[in-house]
Amino acid sequence: MNSGKDISENDDSMSFLSREKYFADHILNNSRSMISVINRDYVYEKVNTTFCKAHKGLAEYIVGKTLGDVWGQETFRNSIKQNIDKCFSGATVKYEASFTVPQAGRRYFEVVFRPFPVESGEITHLLAETFDITDLKLSEKIAIEKEEEFKRMEQMLEDRLLQAQKLETIGALAGGIAHDFNNILATISGYSELLQEDLPKTSASYQKVTKIQTAVSKARSLINQMLTFSRQVEQEKVTVNVYEVLKETIGFIKSAAPDNVTVRSNIRSKNAFVFADPTQLFRVFLNLMTNAIQALEEREGIISVSLKNVSGKSVRDELNKMIVADEYVLVTFRDTGRGMDPSLLRRIFEPFFTTRDIGKGSGLGLSVVHGIITEMGGEILVSSEKDKGSVFYVYLPISAESAKANIISEKRKRIFLIMGNKHESRILSLALESAGYELILSSSPKNLADAVSDRNSQPDLIIFMSDAENIKAVNLLDALQKSGSEIPCIIIDDPDHDIHEENFLNSGIVSQHIIKPVSLKEIKDAIQMSIK
Amino acid sequence: MPGILIVEDDTELREMLKVSFSRRKYTILEAGNGKDAITHFKPGVTDLVVTDLIMPEEDGLKVIMKLREIKPSIKIIAISGGGKAGPGSYLNLAKALGADAVYSKPFSVNDMILKIEELLNVEQQ
Numbered sequence: 001m002n003s004g005k006d007i008s009e010n011d012d013s014m015s016f017l018s019r020e021k022y023f024a025d026h027i028l029n030n031s032r033s034m035i036s037v038i039n040r041d042y043v044y045e046k047v048n049t050t051f052c053k054a055h056k057g058l059a060e061y062i063v064g065k066t067l068g069d070v071w072g073q074e075t076f077r078n079s080i081k082q083n084i085d086k087c088f089s090g091a092t093v094k095y096e097a098s099f100t101v102p103q104a105g106r107r108y109f110e111v112v113f114r115p116f117p118v119e120s121g122e123i124t125h126l127l128a129e130t131f132d133i134t135d136l137k138l139s140e141k142i143a144i145e146k147e148e149e150f151k152r153m154e155q156m157l158e159d160r161l162l163q164a165q166k167l168e169t170i171g172a173l174a175g176g177i178a179h180d181f182n183n184i185l186a187t188i189s190g191y192s193e194l195l196q197e198d199l200p201k202t203s204a205s206y207q208k209v210t211k212i213q214t215a216v217s218k219a220r221s222l223i224n225q226m227l228t229f230s231r232q233v234e235q236e237k238v239t240v241n242v243y244e245v246l247k248e249t250i251g252f253i254k255s256a257a258p259d260n261v262t263v264r265s266n267i268r269s270k271n272a273f274v275f276a277d278p279t280q281l282f283r284v285f286l287n288l289m290t291n292a293i294q295a296l297e298e299r300e301g302i303i304s305v306s307l308k309n310v311s312g313k314s315v316r317d318e319l320n321k322m323i324v325a326d327e328y329v330l331v332t333f334r335d336t337g338r339g340m341d342p343s344l345l346r347r348i349f350e351p352f353f354t355t356r357d358i359g360k361g362s363g364l365g366l367s368v369v370h371g372i373i374t375e376m377g378g379e380i381l382v383s384s385e386k387d388k389g390s391v392f393y394v395y396l397p398i399s400a401e402s403a404k405a406n407i408i409s410e411k412r413k414r415i416f417l418i419m420g421n422k423h424e425s426r427i428l429s430l431a432l433e434s435a436g437y438e439l440i441l442s443s444s445p446k447n448l449a450d451a452v453s454d455r456n457s458q459p460d461l462i463i464f465m466s467d468a469e470n471i472k473a474v475n476l477l478d479a480l481q482k483s484g485s486e487i488p489c490i491i492i493d494d495p496d497h498d499i500h501e502e503n504f505l506n507s508g509i510v511s512q513h514i515i516k517p518v519s520l521k522e523i524k525d526a527i528q529m530s531i532k
Numbered sequence: 533m534p535g536i537l538i539v540e541d542d543t544e545l546r547e548m549l550k551v552s553f554s555r556r557k558y559t560i561l562e563a564g565n566g567k568d569a570i571t572h573f574k575p576g577v578t579d580l581v582v583t584d585l586i587m588p589e590e591d592g593l594k595v596i597m598k599l600r601e602i603k604p605s606i607k608i609i610a611i612s613g614g615g616k617a618g619p620g621s622y623l624n625l626a627k628a629l630g631a632d633a634v635y636s637k638p639f640s641v642n643d644m645i646l647k648i649e650e651l652l653n654v655e656q657q
Contacts, residue, residue, distance in 0.1 A: 179586055182613030183542040185638035190548040193641050197555075216638055512624045529628040 034130040037116070040088060042067045042081070045125065054101045071099065087113035087126045096133070108137040153320050159346075174226035181223055189216045224515075236521035237376075238434035239399050240281065242272040242329045245427060246307055249285040252423035253293070253303075260300050261293050268308040272329035275399040277520040278431040280372045282424070287365045288333045288392050295337025295390060304334040315395055319379055325397035328378075333392045340384040348382065412438040413460045413531060416451055419443050420465030420492075428465070428492075431520045437527075452485055459487060460531055463523075466493040488530035492518055534652050535559040539569040539583040539595055540611075545637075549582060552641045553648075566590030575603040579652060582644075585612040585622050596629050607651040609644065613637040 028035055034051035036044050047062050055062060055070065067084070068076040083093045093113040100106045110131045115123040192212045199206040246267070254263050274281075292303045312324040340348070349370040373380045377397045384390035415437050419425035422443070429439050440451060440459060451457055490512040512526040536558045540546040543564075550560050561578060563569035567589035569581070581599055585592035592610060599606050610626035611634070623634040633647050 179613040180542075182637035183545050186611075186613070187542070187544045187548045189638040190545070190552060190641040194548075194552055194555075220638055511627065514624070526624060529624060 032131070034128075034132075036128045037125050038067065038084065038128055039125050042076070042084065044070070051130075054103050056102045075099065083111070083113055084126065087115055088123050090115055090123065104132075104134075107132055107134045109133060156320065178223045178226055182220070185216050185219055185223075189213060192216070236435070236519065236524055237275045237277055238431065238520065239273055240276055240278045240430065240434055241270075242274055242276075242281065242331065242396060243267060243270045243307060244430060245278050245281045246285055246305065246331060248423040248426050248430075249282055249289065250305060252286065252421065253289045255423070257293055258298070260298055261296060262300075262302045263289075264302060264304045266304065266306040268306065269329065272307060272309060272396075273399045274329060274376070274396045276376050276396070278427050278434065279518055279520055279523075282427040283517045284369045284372050284394070285331070285333075287369050288394070291365065292333055292335035292337065292390070292392075295335050295339070297338055299337075301336040301389075303336075304332075306330075306332045306334075309398065310395075315379075319381070319395070321379070325377070327398040328395045329398055331394040331396070333394075334389065335391075336389040339386045339388050339390055341386055345382060345384055349380075412436060413527070414438045414440065414457075415527075416440045416442065416448060416459035416462045416487075418448065418462065418464035420467035425465055428463075428518075428523075432523070435520060435524060452487065461527060462487055462489040464489065464491055466491055488512075490514065490523075490526050490530055492516060492523075533557055533559045534579040535561060535574075535577040536648070537561040537563065537569065537573070537578045537581045537583075539563045539566060539581060539587070539592065541565055541584060541587045549641070552645065556645060556649075558648075566592060566595045569595050570598045573599060573602060575606075578603070578606065580607040580609065580648060582609045582611060582648075585610055585626060593626060593629055596626060596631055600630050607632050607648075609647065609651075610634045611637055611639065 029049040031048060031050060033048075034054055035048040036051055037046040039045050043066050044063050047059055049059075052059050052062060062070060066076075067080055071080060079097055083095060087093045092115070094111070096108065096110050098106055098108045110133050112129045112131075114127045114129075116125050116127045117123075192209045195209050196206055199209065246265075250263060250265055257263060289303060289305070295301075296303075308330055310328050310330045312326045312328065315321060315328050316324045349366050370380055373394060373396070379393075379395040381393040381395075382390060383393075415432060417425065417429060417432075417439055419441060425441070429441060433439055440457070442448065442451075448462070451459060488511040491510045491514070493513060493515050511530045514522055514526055536553055538546055538549050538553075538560065539562075540549065541564055546562055546564070550562065553560055559577060561574070563572065565587050566583075569583065570590060581595070583592045583595045590598075592612070596608055596610065599608065608631045610623060610631040612622045612626070613636070623636055626634050632651055633644075635644060
């Protein structure tokens with residue numbers, strides 16, 4: 001083995017000491033750690049190649065310099081010196097720190113100081129070993145971030161579930177309580193009427209009893225709102241173009257909005273068919289826009305409404321939703337109003353949560369909105385910044401069947417609709433037509449007499465929407481019935497007309513009385529009950 | 533004296549109606565649920581029924597149908613505090629089933645008395 005012999009000859013030619021030094025230097029300079037020997041004056045006496053590379057220098061430039069020269073006097077005083085002193089008193093010191101190194105910028109290091117030589121009893125030097133752990137730190141950090149992100153998502157899903165359960169519970173509770181509560185109110189109201197009979201009308205006591213009655217009507221109105229909340233659960237759905245509903249809602253708002261409000265719309269899709277109750281959808285949009293107007297607090301401001309179709313994939317990414325439809329319609333409502341704090345934002349969909357003064361709102365609006373959208377398989381999100389404004393995002397799954405429901409019954413029922421507000425009436429006719437009814441629209445009751453007298457076009461049913469201008473319709477219907485017409489009639493009334501409910505029903509003018517906000521299901525039920 | 537049957541499971545409310553009607557010289561009969569109202573119905577002395585709709589045992593809608601069957605000329609007033617479906621729809625249903633008048637709770641008892649007088653006068657004509 002010639003080659004082996006050669007080496008041993010070379011080894012022989014090298015002194016034992018220089019061979020040891022050769023190995024030691026080789027190990028020292030190939031270590032991935034920065035290694036140095038420091039004396040009691042905090043001066044570098046020896047550094048390895050890794051150390052030099054990190055400082056973009058040669059050993060000659062670093063050896064002889066103090067730690068303060070190399071790392072900066074401030075860093076030395078604040079974070080290095082104390083550890084070095086501890087090491088010179090005999091302890092091995094190990095710590096993690098971040099420093100800026102000329103070659104790579106700010107990095108994380110594990111630093112170890114070992115006293116040396118140990119045997120002599122007096123510590124004259126220390127061995128410093130500094131290992132770059134930046135990559136390790138980064139991967140740890142990423143892991144922590146991932147963990148946090150996961151926890152956040154979990155929390156979000158939990159919140160959503162809790163919210164849904166809460167809404168459901170309150171809905172059920174509202175229905176249950178309302179019945180008993182109305183009984184109690186009826187007793188209070190009845191006895192207060194009896195009391196009034198006993199008291200002289202001019203007495204102070206009579207006035208006090210009147211106040212009891214006012215309180216009873218307030219309670220009654222609150223209960224009605226609670227019931228409205230609990231009855232929105234069941235929906236009768238048809239295929240409807242969100243664009244049509246949104247267009248009417250914007251029209252409705254524009255005609256009713258105060259001067260300080262500018263309404264802008266950006267419609268990027270006119271083909272946004274979803275499976276929904278158009279009247280409920282109208283209610284959702286109306287509610288969000290009304291809130292936006294209120295958020296402006298009578299200052300000049302802009303409400304921007306936009307509509308576009310988005311892919312199911314983007315919804316999955318954006319909403320962290322597991323199961324998504326193929327496509328969604330995204331309706332966005334943006335206002336430049338007062339905005340909300342994060343603490344408020346968390347609670348806005350809770351029933352009975354309101355920022356308005358007592359009596360100015362039930363706090364049910366947004367929870368109803370949330371309920372309707374969730375029931376449709378949609379999602380509602382909100383983002384807000386204090387004093388900047390709020391944005392509500394409504395995602396509704398696009399219906400697979402992008403065409404109007406084509407219900408051909410053998411004989412479609414013909415409805416004569418006396419319109420109230422034109423936008424609201426259009427929503428109603430949209431809903432009824434999609435549900436398979438034939439509609440004759442009339443903006444005034446005048447044409448009713450002609451329609452009724454013509455045998456060919458005689459309607460099966462009359463629906464009239466209560467509106468100040470339509471008061472004449474009541475008289476007309478009355479006259480119509482006196483003349484022997486037996487066409488049933490439904491009135492859709494405003495909630496503040498609630499008190500007349502019994503009068504309409506009891507006078508025999510109408511066969512069914514429904515109070516806004518109405519749902520398609522309620523109207524269909526009423527129609528079926530009227531047309532026997 | 534015309535007879536009025538009050539069918540209401542809420543004791544206080546039933547009592548209130550009794551006190552109010554008694555002031556107008558009516559004979560008052562009472563039932564705490566629909567079943568009692570039907571089984572103890574006395575067609576000879578009952579001219580008008582005021583019935584709640586949501587009650588234990590038989591509900592008010594059943595009362596309306598049954599009593600109308602036993603005594604077609606009976607006048608019926610339905611009252612309801614609503615429930616899951618809201619007061620409107622129960623009352624609409626009662627109306628469709630043949631109630632002469634309907635009231636949602638809380639109602640004006642004076643209005644109801646006027647209605648009772650009207651309904652009973654029609655009866656006498």
